Amino acid sequence: MNRKQLIEEIFSKKSFLCVGLDTDTKKIPEHLLNTDDPIFEFNRAIIDATAPYCVAYKPNLAFYESAGLKGMAAFERTITYLTEAYPNHFVIADAKRGDIGNTSSMYARTFFEEYRLDAVTVAPYMGEDSVMPFLEYAGKWVILLALTSNKGSRDFQLTADAKGERLFEKVLQTSQHWGNDENMMYVVGATQGKMFEDIRRIVPNHFLLVPGVGAQGGSLHEVCRFGLNKDCGLLVNSSRGIIYADNTPAFASAAAEKARELQQEMAEELAGIR
Numbered sequence: 001m002n003r004k005q006l007i008e009e010i011f012s013k014k015s016f017l018c019v020g021l022d023t024d025t026k027k028i029p030e031h032l033l034n035t036d037d038p039i040f041e042f043n044r045a046i047i048d049a050t051a052p053y054c055v056a057y058k059p060n061l062a063f064y065e066s067a068g069l070k071g072m073a074a075f076e077r078t079i080t081y082l083t084e085a086y087p088n089h090f091v092i093a094d095a096k097r098g099d100i101g102n103t104s105s106m107y108a109r110t111f112f113e114e115y116r117l118d119a120v121t122v123a124p125y126m127g128e129d130s131v132m133p134f135l136e137y138a139g140k141w142v143i144l145l146a147l148t149s150n151k152g153s154r155d156f157q158l159t160a161d162a163k164g165e166r167l168f169e170k171v172l173q174t175s176q177h178w179g180n181d182e183n184m185m186y187v188v189g190a191t192q193g194k195m196f197e198d199i200r201r202i203v204p205n206h207f208l209l210v211p212g213v214g215a216q217g218g219s220l221h222e223v224c225r226f227g228l229n230k231d232c233g234l235l236v237n238s239s240r241g242i243i244y245a246d247n248t249p250a251f252a253s254a255a256a257e258k259a260r261e262l263q264q265e266m267a268e269e270l271a272g273i274r
Contacts, residue, residue, distance in 0.1 A: 014267035018056035020239025039074035049256035053263040056090035098123035105133040149189020149212030172202040181205045196226035211237045224269040
């Protein structure tokens with residue numbers, strides 16, 4: 001999915017919601033544990049229930065890798081189901097990869113050739129040669145970690161050099177030489193609030209993937225106030241707040257309702273720019 005297609009999908013559905021598929025077998029409804037593939041059955045139900053209200057899905061690889069071969073098989077089944085049943089949804093591998101060039105090339109091959117996903121999250125801290133292999137794939141997206149939503153983000157990302165430039169600003173500035181707003185996005189946590197203003201001064205046109213709304217306490221209105229641009233420019237992710245809204249057999253209906261509520265809020269925010 002290219003930038004134009006993504007923007008069209010956002011304004012058509014009046015939504016920039018990304019549903020995070022952070023599927024933990026210790027949290028899913030107990031009745032699913034009796035099925036042959038509990039992770040996939042949970043994911044399929046969540047996807048079917050939330051697809052009308054979102055434009056993207058983001059499976060977090062850690063939740064699948066932790067279940068070994070069965071978990072990765074469930075991941076592959078989930079991706080296949082998404083691409084076949086809902087081909088107009090943007091699919092992100094939340095993998096946070098990043099290593100020396102040869103290794104990054106293998107990671108890129110995994111997600112863009114083997115799984116044929118739209119995007120992958122990448123850690124930029126090993127520099128250009130660790131990121132460029134992902135950018136060699138036409139029509140695919142790299143989503144660089146910039147300013148994350150976790151408490152520890154302050155340990156390094158907000159540290160300034162002698163000139164007063166903070167590390168996340170250095171990432172934004174330097175990476176402009178690697179890609180552009182047609183193939184690169186940035187992760188910016190919803191809990192960062194007014195910091196979006198600083199980010200938008202450096203990357204006014206790029207899409208931002210924004211985790212942290214919902215369970216982590218981020219405010220959608222605040223994110224939109226400082227982060228929206230003329231093309232929307234946001235993919236706001238909610239994981240736990242949607243997929244674990246209920247742990248009874250009615251879990252999918254509860255997830256749909258949470259997704260619908262967020263979509264309605266997003267429609268109001270989008271009305272202000274188009």
